[in-house]
Amino acid sequence: GQQLNQSPQSMFIQEGEDVSMNCTSSSIFNTWLWYKQEPGEGPVLLIALYKAGELTSNGRLTAQFGITRKDSFLNISASIPSDVGIYFCAGLGNTPLVFGKGTRLSVIA
């Protein structure tokens, strides 16, 4: 089945630093989604990308849909303590939504 490779698996950063994480796939997707999950809660949608090459921002978050439709990245600028959580990429195509294994972000104040 389709798989998403998400990296890095975990990150420890200082408050104020920028963060970058990415997702790659061997398959093409029509839509890339980025979710954040905090302990005991469900994933919350951060950004949705619909076109190859699309660059979309949501506050301090910026994500891009790779031109090959097989990858996406998420950047967080000027991180703050509440950015802590697990960030998942997910790809949507002609098959059910496929999730990466997540990037665990820790922010040190």
Add this chain to the structure above:
Amino acid sequence: NAGVMQNPRHLVRRRGQEARLRCSPMKGHSHVYWYRQLPEEGLKFMVYLQKENIIDESGMPKERFSAEFPKEGPSILRIQQVVRGDSAAYFCASSPMVRGSNQPQHFGDGTRLSIL
């Protein structure tokens, strides 16, 4: 807040019992998806339903698991004769349009199932 509502939030069952997990989609959403998440893992698709129809159950085990989304009431994920390996967080998501369209899915806070 008319988000996706799941209950119970936590469910404890003994081996061999039945587990019933409920999900009410967001207002205006007619498509429901169930996912399973093990610790330190991403979410794995189980089943996709519309009202009174199962559209895709390719991710659901063939035995002991069933799902429904009746005309009235919430969607139900049912696990019969539970085993320890069924312990996981089960998430429901909903969307307003069919899978394959550009409508992202919105998730509930999950049911954490523990099997003793």
